[in-house]
Amino acid sequence: MSQPMPIGTVSRLARVKVATIRYYEGIGLLPVPARTGANRRGYDIMDVRRLKFIRHARDLGFDLNAIRQLLALAGLPEQPCDxxxxxxxxxxxxxxxxxxxxxxxxxxxxxxxxxxxxxxxxxxxxxxxxxxxxx
Amino acid sequence: MSQPMPIGTVSRLARVKVATIRYYEGIGLLPVPARTGANRRGYDIMDVRRLKFIRHARDLGFDLNAIRQLLALAGLPEQPCDxxxxxxxxxxxxxxxxxxxxxxxxxxxxxxxxxxxxxxxxxxxxxxxxxxxxx
DNA sequence: GCTACATCCTCTAGCTACTAGAGGAGCAAG
DNA sequence: CTTGCTCCTCTAGTAGCTAGAGGATGTAGC
Missing domain, CATH: 1.20.5 (Single alpha-helices involved in coiled-coils or other helix-helix interfaces)
Structure with missing residues (x-):
């Protein structure tokens, strides 16, 4: 229902640079978003959340590999937390x-x-x- | 007078890997050595000293740029040490x-x-x- | 409609300090 | 003569982005 956000908005909300967002997409850390008619990426609130998660983890010094695993785990609430x-x-x-x-x-x-x-x-x-x- | 040393010997003496020595040469941190007839690099004791200097500085966490400056200074004993x-x-x-x-x-x-x-x-x-x- | 200007797109190259590997030549010992 | 080590060059990969070229699109004001 909600309008898709352009990358710049996501960038401001998550405090992650535009180029970095595209980079994360390229390495498969962020899902490939739908495009608008004019070939612009369209994001939603879940993408912003994911990016914030990544940024927090980066601020804490986790490398992208660890973050990949943490993101996967975050998606499985019933799994043990070990x-x-x-x-x-x-x-x-x-x-x-x-x-x-x-x-x-x-x-x-x-x-x-x-x-x-x-x-x-x-x-x-x-x-x-x-x-x-x-x- | 002394025979030129092959790169492997220098590597062992200075405890710097062969590939790293060549890399240092490439970026101008180590002078380009003379070559033997068979196109092998020939080093002398000064090169070993220089490499040890570099390794010590690296061990202390100096970056190559700082090391470049330090090496230059080391060659000017009359300059002030500031x-x-x-x-x-x-x-x-x-x-x-x-x-x-x-x-x-x-x-x-x-x-x-x-x-x-x-x-x-x-x-x-x-x-x-x-x-x-x-x- | 026109004109700026911001934002978006892709693609490439650069940063640090190496390291690894391909593919080939030469040398020394048994 | 063969085995195995060392040497050569060149290329690409590592981590995590960042910067820039060159071009298309959206938006605001007039």
Missing amino acids: EADAIARTHLAAVGQKIDQLTALRKELEAMVERGTHGRIAECHVIEVLANSDE | EADAIARTHLAAVGQKIDQLTALRKELEAMVERGTHGRIAECHVIEVLANSDE
């Missing part, structure tokens, strides 16, 4: 690892930078650390 | 930001996952959070 849980937990673990990695990195970079060098490159601690081949 | 310092500090700041970002993310993911769900998708907290369009 799988969705597992996906989220896996991602959480990955984020934790990345944080640990970056924290270790930061420590090294701080050690590298801490000595306020005002000398020449020849005595530059930063360059020195990079050039040293120990470890 | 610029190298600035590059390192900028990178350090970026790493710090990334950590903060991921830490916030982790908090959200933890909140999402904490409720051990054993129900159906219909009651799944993970899916629910993703589907909710507030904020």
Whole structure:
């Protein structure tokens, strides 16, 4: 009953760029919409919902593959929720690892930078650390 | 005087993959080496050093652009060291930001996952959070 | 009806930093 | 002489878009 929305409207509502919406369609993350007589894509409210779901998941750092699975699960309300849980937990673990990695990195970079060098490159601690081949 | 090394040897010494070495050559990060009669690349110890420098910097998360600058600076021992310092500090700041970002993310993911769900998708907290369009 | 201007369309190429693979030549050891 | 390793070039793929060319259509004001 409701008029189909053009892609720009969907873009504003879901806060997903037009080009990104077309991209999602291309990789099968978003269903191929009907077209108007003038070959324009026509969307409905369900498409907006789906896009918002995707955007939320992307904001939380899920990759498109995980999102694909989560979307599939979201469509099966009677299924057990274990799988969705597992996906989220896996991602959480990955984020934790990345944080640990970056924290270790930061420590090294701080050690590298801490000595306020005002000398020449020849005595530059930063360059020195990079050039040293120990470890 | 020393024999030129084949790419495989350099690869082992610097712990940089053969394909990556060729890639670095292609983008101008590594000088184009002389070739042997049979068209093989011939490297010397300086190339190994340069590659180790690059690898160290990569391990510390510098991007190739920053590394390009750092390499240039490393070749000018009389220059002041400020610029190298600035590059390192900028990178350090970026790493710090990334950590903060991921830490916030982790908090959200933890909140999402904490409720051990054993129900159906219909009651799944993970899916629910993703589907909710507030904020 | 006419004129802007915004929006839509498709298609291609670019971004980062590599990696993988095809298809072929050369070299060293047994 | 054959086996197997290393080397060569070139192309395409990875993730997740983004930007731009070049063209058609819709809409608002006059």
